[in-house]
Amino acid sequence: GQNIDQPTEMTATEGAIVQINCTYQTSGFNGLFWYQQHAGEAPTFLSYNVLDGLEEKGRFSSFLSRSKGYSYLLLKELQMKDSASYPCAPQTGANNLFFGTGTRLTVIP
């Protein structure tokens, strides 16, 4: 079966750094996606990791450890518009994405 564990909610201050963790157990694994979803909207792509290590992309970075079944998303210089849900989504051997519930991030002034 598939199982994903992320914190349900997090709060951080504007300008700060926040790390959102994701642990997963899946049958088959090709890579892991992070998406951003604002309330009532469709998810938008943030990052993709297939190899172990850190991928940096502007204010957003994502890390993967395949052996540990662990990933995190790092958001720097937080802005109010970063308030959203952040689901991690392992990509299984069937070429499908299995989405976690997501971590609801609230950025406060």
Added chain:
Amino acid sequence: DGGITQSPKYLFRKEGQNVTLSCEQNLNHDAMYWYRQDPGQGLRLIYYSQIVNDFQKGDIAEGYSVSREKKESFPLTVTSAQKNPTAFYLCASSINRSGKNTGELFFGEGSRLTVL
């Protein structure tokens, strides 16, 4: 502009009625997907199709049906057999994962179905 178009954006139906949600893409993507999202929950896969005239059940296919007669189109029918159909429905497409293609999903704007 290339993208995915879902319609209608909002839909109300009475219990016992079937309803079909439209999804069209002009990205020339091979694979298409339907997800369901309930409030405060993650996306759950209903059906997916990796090639024309072929589709597979996802995790919650009961009470739903799909067709894939054209590459661009992947309509979803919510039948009266679906016990709790009120939800936000998202269609997505992707290039099949190979080489440099990651299999990233591109989403439509969603259709919000309410059963009265």
